[in-house]
Amino acid sequence: MNLDALFNQRIAAFVQGGPPARASRPLFHVEDDGQPGRWHLSARDHRGRPIALVRWHDVIRVPALARRMRDRGYTDADMYALLLVLTRAANLFAIDAGQRSNKDYALFGHVLHLLTLTQQTDAHLALRQHALYFLLFELDVDDEARDRVQFGEGRLLFHAERLGPHPLSEAVGAVYDSLALPRRRFAPFLEVARAFHLGWVHWLETPARQPWRLALDAPLAALAHPDVFLATLRDDETRIFDALLDATSPQASPAAGWVSRLVLMHYGLHVLRHTPEAVLRLRDYVGDPTRFSLVLRALVTQGAVPDRGRFDALGLNICLVPAG
Structure with a gap:
């Protein structure tokens, strides 16, 4: 999954004011029936129908998932925070052809800080933490959930009530492992959702080998x-x-x-x-x-x-x- 390309597609659509370019599968954008001009990052279900990734939780039984996660040491409050962060993650790549708000510019700025300030210095780490906190704010993640996701040891950590801080990728993996995907009819969609959510964490926490740059031709x-x-x-x-x-x-x-x-x-x-x-x-x-x-x-x-x-x-x- 090329999240660099997806992010550049969002910027291009925002700048040009049109629909998104075709995304590489298995992810693609689908226009919202209730909000013309609003395009959601989506994947197909077992019947080939598109499901927006912001609706990924609609195909799972949340109470059953919470019970399995409790067996792994996660509390209900942990689950609330995890599900909220994962649900909002896809909004980073949503496209609204008619919107030009300060919220969008703030979101772009926070992501660019995370992608380009990659030196392991106190100054860069502080700026990345600041950018992460306010990126989650712009994605409508509430205070309690935002406080649980922080940088530490060069990775994104999830601060669980009983398990303490551990890699966010491990917490995300535990969520999907608890779904028993092979026995689920929505397994094809959830496999894509899993790859996206783990890729999203990796994308924000891992410095690019070369300095990350926009695919944008403009002065300065x-x-x-x-x-x-x-x-x-x-x-x-x-x-x-x-x-x-x-x-x-x-x-x-x-x-x-x-x-x-x-x-x-x-x-x-x-x-x-x-x-x-x-x-x-x-x-x-x-x-x-x-x-x-x-x-x-x-x-x-x-x-x-x-x-x-x-x-x-x-x-x-x-x-x-x-x-x-």
């Missing part, structure tokens, strides 16, 4: 990768400023606009969260008060700034008022 596209962004921030901050200006340019292509929105997020997280006064360097570089005001409002609207009041303290509150 490299800056959407957090590792490149951080290196550029150290070496030539003005390249970051140029990308931020693209976020408010009506002439920017859809792909360039997507990149600039990701750069907004990175700039907020890695610069303004710690030193909000750094925005004054951006103001001086831009020069034009109107253009700077547009960029500042974009940072706030995007949610890249944790506390708008920090800008008020810098005397920039007038810049956040739209022109009349």
Whole structure:
């Protein structure tokens, strides 16, 4: 299963505003009957009918599964958290042809942090944990379940009530081992679901052999990768400023606009969260008060700034008022 390709397909569909490209089997996208333009990652059942992976639990008996998992040491609370995380996982690859929300940009940014900040340093590990926590938040995983999934020893760990922290992949494997797949009529679908869920864990926790890169042709596209962004921030901050200006340019292509929105997020997280006064360097570089005001409002609207009041303290509150 090529999750890199699936993630790039989601980005391409988001940027272009159309339906998803054909995914490689056994996974493919199916349009939601009740939500035209919403496409769910799916697999086929034993009769060849598509089932969305977000509905994978509909083909199992959850109470029976919970009983078997209790025999393995997992509590009902553990099972709630596991099933919630596995159910939400496929939403990472869902496609909505009509939606362009801050939630989507946040999701893209968190995934890119997980895929590109792979050095085993305290700084990278802290950023990956931050990205994981908020990725699960954007996938609508609640606080209790989010707190159970954390990085440790280079892997994703699941913190079970009795068993303690252990690899999330082991917990996922225990779920599927408890289903006794060979005797189930939905075994073909569940085999694909198992491969997807284990692949999803591996994809997020395991550094790529080569630096992970987007399949996206756009000016300054490299800056959407957090590792490149951080290196550029150290070496030539003005390249970051140029990308931020693209976020408010009506002439920017859809792909360039997507990149600039990701750069907004990175700039907020890695610069303004710690030193909000750094925005004054951006103001001086831009020069034009109107253009700077547009960029500042974009940072706030995007949610890249944790506390708008920090800008008020810098005397920039007038810049956040739209022109009349």
